Amino acid sequence: MKKFDVIIIGAGVAGISTAIQLKRFGVSFLLLDKNKPCSHLRNAYLIENYLGFPDFIYGEELAKLFISQLKKFHIPILQREVYKIGFLNNEFVVYSDSEKYSSKFLVLATGSIPVKIPFESDRIFYDIIKLKKVKNKTITVIGSGDVAFDYALSLSMENNVILINRSHNCKCINSLSDKVFQNTNIRYLYNYKLINVLDYNKKIILHFKHKLNNNILEITSDYLVPAIGRKPNNLLIEKIKKYKGLYLAGDVRNPKFRQIAIASGDGIKVAMKIFKELKNTA
Numbered sequence: 144m145k146k147f148d149v150i151i152i153g154a155g156v157a158g159i160s161t162a163i164q165l166k167r168f169g170v171s172f173l174l175l176d177k178n179k180p181c182s183h184l185r186n187a188y189l190i191e192n193y194l195g196f197p198d199f200i201y202g203e204e205l206a207k208l209f210i211s212q213l214k215k216f217h218i219p220i221l222q223r224e225v226y227k228i229g230f231l232n233n234e235f236v237v238y239s240d241s242e243k244y245s246s247k248f249l250v251l252a253t254g255s256i257p258v259k260i261p262f263e264s265d266r267i268f269y270d271i272i273k274l275k276k277v278k279n280k281t282i283t284v285i286g287s288g289d290v291a292f293d294y295a296l297s298l299s300m301e302n303n304v305i306l307i308n309r310s311h312n313c314k315c316i317n318s319l320s321d322k323v324f325q326n327t328n329i330r331y332l333y334n335y336k337l338i339n340v341l342d343y344n345k346k347i348i349l350h351f352k353h354k355l356n357n358n359i360l361e362i363t364s365d366y367l368v369p370a371i372g373r374k375p376n377n378l379l380i381e382k383i384k385k386y387k388g389l390y391l392a393g394d395v396r397n398p399k400f401r402q403i404a405i406a407s408g409d410g411i412k413v414a415m416k417i418f419k420e421l422k423n424t425a
C-alpha cells in the first residue's frame with residue numbers, strides 16, 4: 144500500500160488549491176479525481192465575481208487556467224474513483240477500484256451532487272459539459288436557482304432553451320435573471336411542475352402540471368436538464384468522520400456558499416493547518 148502524508152480526494156477548485164499550497168510547503172500528497180479536473184467549474188457560464196478578471200471569464204476558460212497552474216507545479220492527478228475510506232493504525236485508508244493508499248491526513252474536496260428527479264432517460268443530463276457541443280436543439284431546463292439560469296444561458300448560445308420554474312419565485316441572482324429575461328433564445332415559464340417524462344423517437348416528451356389551474360402542458364424536447372438543487376458529496380466519510388486528521392474543503396463543506404473563491408480559500412487554509420500539525424508532530 145502506497146503511503147503519503149496527505150491524500151486529497153477531488154481535483155476541483157478546493158482540491159487543486161490544497162495541492163498547490165502543500166507542494167509549496169514540500170509536503171508529500173496524492174491528488175485523486177474520478178473525472179477530469181475542474182469538471183464542475185467547466186459547466187459555468189460567465190464568472191463575474193472571481194477577482195482578477197475585470198472583463199469576466201467563462202467557467203471553461205478559468206478551469207483551463209487552474210489546470211495549467213497545477214501543471215506549472217508538476218502536480219499529477221491520479222484518475223481514480225474512491226469508493227471507500229477506512230481508518231487503520233492511525234491512518235486513513237483510501238480504496239480505489241485498482242489500489243489502496245494510506246495517509247495521516249485526508250482532505251475531502253468532493254464537491255456537491257445534483258438532486259435527481261424520479262424519472263430516467265438517456266436524454267436527461269445533470270451537467271452540461273456534453274451538451275455544450277450540441278447545436279440547434281431544443282433543451283428544457285428545470286429549476287429556479289443560479290445553476291438553472293446559468294445552464295440556460297450557456298445552452299442558449301447554440302440552441303433554443305425552455306426554462307421552467309415550478310413556482311413563481313425566482314431564486315437566482317438578478318444579474319443572471321436579467322440576462323435570461325432579455326435572451327430571445329430562452330423561453331421562461333413558471334408555475335409548472337414536471338409530472339412525467341417519456342422517451343419518444345429520439346426525443347423526450349415532458350408533461351407539466353400548472354400549479355394554479357392544473358392545466359397540462361406537453362413539451363417535446365431533445366434533452367432535459369434538471370437543476371433543482373445540489374447536496375454535499377460526503378457519503379464517503381460516514382464511517383470515518385470522528386477521526387482527527389480529516390478535513391473538508393470547498394462545496395462539500397459549504398453547501399450554502401458554493402463559490403470559487405470560498406472553495407479556493409478553504410483549500411489553502413486546510414493545507415496551512417495540515418502543514419502546522421505536521422511541523423508540531425515532527
Ligand SMILES: Cc1cc2nc3c(=O)[nH]c(=O)nc-3n(C[C@H](O)[C@H](O)[C@H](O)COP(=O)(O)OP(=O)(O)OC[C@H]3O[C@@H](n4cnc5c(N)ncnc54)[C@H](O)[C@@H]3O)c2cc1C
Pocket residue numbers: 152153154155156157158175176177178179180181182183184186187188189190191192193223224225226252253254255289290293294376379392393394395400401402403404406
Ligand atoms: C453552472 C454553475 C455556475 C457557477 N457559477 C459560479 C460563479 O459565477 N461564481 C462562483 O464563484 N462560483 C460559481 N459556481 C460554483 C463553483 O463552480 C464551485 O463552487 C466550485 O467549482 C467548487 O469547487 P470544489 O472543489 O469544492 O468542488 P468540485 O469542483 O465539484 O470538485 C469536486 C471533485 O471531486 C471529484 N470527486 C467526487 N467524488 C469523487 C470520488 N468518489 N472519487 C474521486 N473523485 C471524486 C469530482 O469528480 C470533482 O472533480 C458555479 C457552478 C455551476 C455548476
